[in-house]
Amino acid sequence: MPRLIARFSLLTCIALLASCGFQLRGTGGVAVSEEWRSMYLVTSNPNSEFSREIRARFAANGIQWAEQEEDANYQVVLGPEHFNQRNLSLNSEARAAEFELTMSATFSVRDKQNKLVMPDTTANVLKQMENDPRNVVGKAEEIRILKSEMRAELAQQIMRRIAFFAAASRDG
Secondary structure (H helix, E strand, O other): OHHHHHHHHHHHHHHHHHHOOOOOOOOOOOOOOHHHHEEEEEEOOOOOHHHHHHHHHHHHOOOEEOOOHHHOOEEEEEOOOEEEEEEEEEOOOOOEEEEEEEEEEEEEEEEOOOOEEEEEEEEEEEEEEEOOOOOHHHHHHHHHHHHHHHHHHHHHHHHHHHHHHHHHHHHO
16 A cells, blocks of 8 residues: 555656656757758857857757758857856955856857848856855866856757747748
8 A cells, every 4th residue: 555655646746747847957859940950050169169069959959960051051150158257255355255157159040041040149148156265176177067067058048049039930
């Protein structure tokens, strides 16, 4: 009997989570129409971590990256990522106690005829972190990890914005 109650409780929890739309972070796919699944990436630095993250995020959502510009239906024109770190608060020794980290990038989308379809749009990610002035090496590593997470969030945000734009242009 206790096993039956436990199984029933587990199934109830799973059903409730599924019905409320819960999904694990990073697992939610973004649907784009077939026409928008063929893209070419235009960037000044194709081997940067940001460009690689964009390619990976888009590919995970069904986007095929064309090798040549003319083989793609759309071009994603990606500007460089901009990272900024500023002090939010100071401690009693007048040292930074908290940082604000921001990362942004501008992008646009052009069609096969090189006509601007989606104008320049800026995506932003903002994070805050506490600082321990006695642990400089640890904080440098934490900033490196946060920058990587922010880059992934920025790429996902760009993917969602393009998907939303594609759906709106198809419906409208």
